[in-house]
Amino acid sequence: MAQTVFGATMVDLQYLLRTTTTLISLSQTASGVGFLVGSLSGFLYKYINRQLTIVVMVSMMAIFGGLYPWCPSIWWLYGASAVGGVGAGAWDSASSIWMVEMWAHNSGPLLQILQCMYGLGSIVGPLIVGQYVLGDMACEGTDGDTTTTQALGDTTTALILITTTDINYSVDRGSRLKPPFAIIAVLGVIAPIALLILFIVKRYRAPQPANTTSDIGSVHSDDPVVVVELRGSKSDRIILIIIMSLTFITYSGFELMHFTYSSTYYQYKHILSAKTATTVLSLMAATFTAGRLVAAVVAINEAGVQY
Template structure:
């Protein structure tokens, strides 16, 4: 039985009972938790990964930025799939979780950064589809009351990212500078060596011992793949509604076809004469209709009630907003542990703890603004978030370059205000225009550009100018966001 697009879309937009809404929303929260686990695991393991691959931060940051390159086609494919097959969104999430699980498990086993680039590209590609399909599921469930549920769902990302440093810490290696008293067996697969240039331009050799980060990546992969089972089950439930909707559609079409056949028989003789010319016209019209449908799908007016320039201005604003928020988020989270160890000489455990506390504050911000979203306008929320992040980042750049306590305190405030910016931005967009698949794709497209820009720039500045540039980069991103 062939199921047309309208049937699939209608099934996806069906009304759900309260219990089913809660269960599906809970599953979405868990899907964002595992998204945080597979996307953010390079953060706490960044130093180990650098030493294991015997490379620098600039090269590794460039490889990790491939996630942004993967998001480019992922945005387009995800937007088209969500628009075309809204009723199959659960299947999309399930498949993307499985692919992401394979990519993250392979990451610590590759021999060089080129393979890291390829795996991050794949991970970014499926993450974009995961984001688009998951957001569509949430909008289908809650419709015009989606602001608070969206923030709650995105809270899951912070929770997953908070868990990542905790289960990664036991498997992180210990960094040791080469000395005469060092007794390290380099044949051990858990010991790695690298050479770096100190501020006085002299060469220093470091070792990292007892690194077993492959276990941390395996935990992320197993959790991600396990959740996909639930989404396969959800899709099976959805298919029942699709089949029922298809049966109703077939019955309606049968009646319509009978009427059309009666009219067609009467006009058969007249149409026979012009059959050849009519066929040419139909082929031409069919091509035109397909082209119009494709152009309509990417037309900003399609999600702004026919107002092209209004839709274009909203999508453009959101492109820059999500580019700065998404890229800046990766910048702040994935380098905070490295900065604390390299610049402020934190121990490995303390570096992990500040990374963990960052995600606690990040998640706390999302939760608080999730509550506030029920009574406060999204326009007010987005102003408070961007202004708060900017003020805290400026103060952090002034005081935290040589003060560990200042870093501990101020990075929490930055995370608190940064956390809810993404879901609030989604809700703000949905408030002003219909959130179509291509509209969500433009958000992810902006995030991918921002991720590439921030990671590559910070990797270059960090290696070639100094670790303190991390603070200035975070501040610049926060100021631009406001």
């Protein structure tokens, strides 16, 4: 939810902060930089318990992601995006590694289910904010919300006097956006609170390294781990790594940008209302989630995994 709610509200945040589409989009660049830093934060595990690290990081993602409507300027939004991105990057990298560590070669289906949870959040987030967004009210796709009508005035004369520029600043968008962002932030801190309770009640202890003929630490399985060796020359391995990296970069870029900017695109290109655009975004996220769920079922059937 924290990752997709920005795209659904980008137009409203633009007018709230009185900035341009180009400048508001740069907040995602700041978030990407923070995400990169967060994904490299694994070295902190040497000094801080990993559970406490994740508690802090996920709290950062939830809290700073919920502060967007309270930002007084675009620079504050950049800062909140960057800090929230650090938390998201730390969680995204740690959660996958943690699952592989606990479940070893049985982790495939669980990793797919983890992505299903991301998909569910992508569905729910836009649906929550969809009831509060107005979008560009000068576009033909505006819903003509009753609150907007009351704020503009009930007379035709009042509407005529409001220019295309003024109409988008005639409503207090901040008061409309704060409730859904607060809801998502509160829901987001449930996970770190649960992790903190687990840390106090039953602290997780990382398994000790072992040789390739014994279990390397799956807490649920005694089966040996299959070791995959990359063969070929050093240059071949480097080329393979480069190709895989470019593939992941391309896919991640398409996925992130479409989830982030599609709602805005629908409003301006297809003249949809902001509420309808968020609904379309949720429907797209639903297909994403369904695909992940199918992948999880296939992984379970192929591996014969039993939980």
